[in-house]
Amino acid sequence: MKKKGWRFKNKEIVYVKEILDTDISPVISMNEKLEKKFAKIHNQKYAITSNSGTSTLHQALYSVGVGHGDEVIIPSLTVAMCGFVVWQSGATPVYADVCPDTFLLDPEDVKKKITKKTKAILAVNLYGLMCDLTKLKSIAKKNNLYLIEDCAQCFLAFDNKNRVSGTVGDIGSWSFERSKHLSTGEGGILTTNNKKFAERMRKFGGVGFKNLTASTGKGKIDRAKFQNPKWIRHDTFSYNYRMSEILAAVGLAQVEKIKYFVKLRVSSGKKYHEFFSNLKTDIFIPQYVPKGFKHTYFTYPVIFNGKKYGISWKKFRDTFVKNGGDGIYAAWQTVNNETPFKQARKRGLYSGSMKISQSYGWGKTPRAESLQKKIMQFTTNQKNNHEIDFQIKAIKKTLKVLKLLNF
Ligand SMILES: Cc1ncc(COP(=O)(O)O)c(C=O)c1O
Incomplete structure (x- = not known):
């Protein structure tokens, strides 16, 4: 449509x-x-x-x-x-x-x-x-x-x-x-x-x-x-x-x-934040916003701990979409794990004067690797609060259907 x-x-x-x-x-x-x-x-x-x-x-x-x-x-x-x-x-x-x-x-x-x-x-x-x-x-x-x-x-x-x-x-x-x-x-x-x-x-x-x-x-x-x-x-x-x-x-x-576009995103982000930070569960851990920082929410990111409760990232996402959710952005593969960089490393290609395989060892980033699998980014590009309320309803329904939480 x-x-x-x-x-x-x-x-x-x-x-x-x-x-x-x-x-x-x-x-x-x-x-x-x-x-x-x-x-x-x-x-x-x-x-x-x-x-x-x-x-x-x-x-x-x-x-x-x-x-x-x-x-x-x-x-x-x-x-x-x-x-x-x-x-x-x-x-x-x-x-x-x-x-x-x-x-x-x-x-x-x-x-x-x-x-x-x-x-x-x-x-x-x-x-x-x-x-x-x-x-x-x-x-x-x-x-x-x-x-x-x-x-x-x-x-x-x-x-x-x-x-x-x-x-x-x-x-x-x-x-x-x-x-x-x-x-x-x-x-x-x-x-x-x-x-x-x-x-x-x-x-x-x-x-x-x-x-x-x-x-x-x-x-x-x-x-x-x-x-x-x-x-x-x-x-x-x-x-x-x-x-x-x-x-x-x-x-x-x-x-x-x-200012109008930023305000809309902030309003969406705040609605998600109110919802996620009041949930009595560790299924979602909202991103920490350091004191005094003003977030303008390109997306609303959380850590998804569904695995602990037997629910995969994909299962949650698919159920959310079935229940009217907009979809959820995953985190990108870490850059070093994207195909062109992997292939360059494998083939020993050079970037500048540096053999790429030489530099790989300096790129170990275990926290990024672990977060990459768990981050869920909820969309904030809705045109009004009514649409965000609808997204939050879809999250609630999903939690209920998957027997993760009851509302
Ligand atoms: C953090 C970041 N940097 C750079 C880019 C590249 O921007 P563009 O798609 O306009 O080339 C993007 C776009 O997705 C981005 O999210």
Whole structure:
């Protein structure tokens, strides 16, 4: 059955029409408008749009100089794209474990994984909750490393120092993929206060045009200059990661509603939290939210202990769906256990100057491996409280049908 959409209304259509009506003229530059708005909201000097939240990470790594022979520390419990971009930079992903209660990158394990080759830490603010960036930033500073925040799942979250997600590290990176707090279908954006990084990120994703600057992706050159066979256009080896003007028009309308979208997720997350934290059982253990942190719930994650009661993850999920549940996201395979990395290891492929099999030993992350099998992420992308109540009812029914709890 076709579900009626509610996310893209009014302004999205107005802005898309505006850009189409000009035959997609670069004079308006929806990208520039979107960048300015996003940078302002985050109180950052520069923002750079991109075609995905994977491309943005690649751009961020390039901008800080990650390259052949370097190592980048990433949590092993995250999306594989975090590992791919390190690999694509010619560097080696080194896996750090996660905290058992927040499921986020563990600063203590990060410390243990630092070597002479480490260049950067990729702090992934998953589920809508920020990592312990106070500790991670201090580790980065002490060891002369760059700190990049992956906020694909984390919009307008705050830590206990009232800092907004994406602004604590050197660079913040977001995804506008279909399922995210804000969406352009596919897309992404970066922010930074560092002019050099901003220019490098823009050129790396903007086919290396030499006229691109930290502040703008608009080609502001006199036509008489470049309509000349002598004109040299590029000064950087690069990719085309640009966001189309049509998607930027959608993105601008979405960013204008950022508070509304975040509020909806938070409201859903709070409803789940009230339900799960009042259950008198250890079947579910909700994620720990450190004091003073503001979670913005890309999903609502819990540890599922059903095995103890003879109920598998899959059995619970299938029964939940049968009872009207939306479905439950599992945690991703740990990055080192995803097929491309496993195969590379087996075949002895190199990333940068490092034989991948050599680096594997540094990637032992037992807590991540154990959590990976148990995490359940309930969806928070419903359009109102009524829909969330329906999800909670479906969880109650499931618990009853499986004879785990009675209501
Ligand atoms: C934590 C995280 N990082 C990066 C990405 C990649 O974003 P995109 O799908 O826009 O390439 C995602 C998307 O799922 C994500 O969840």
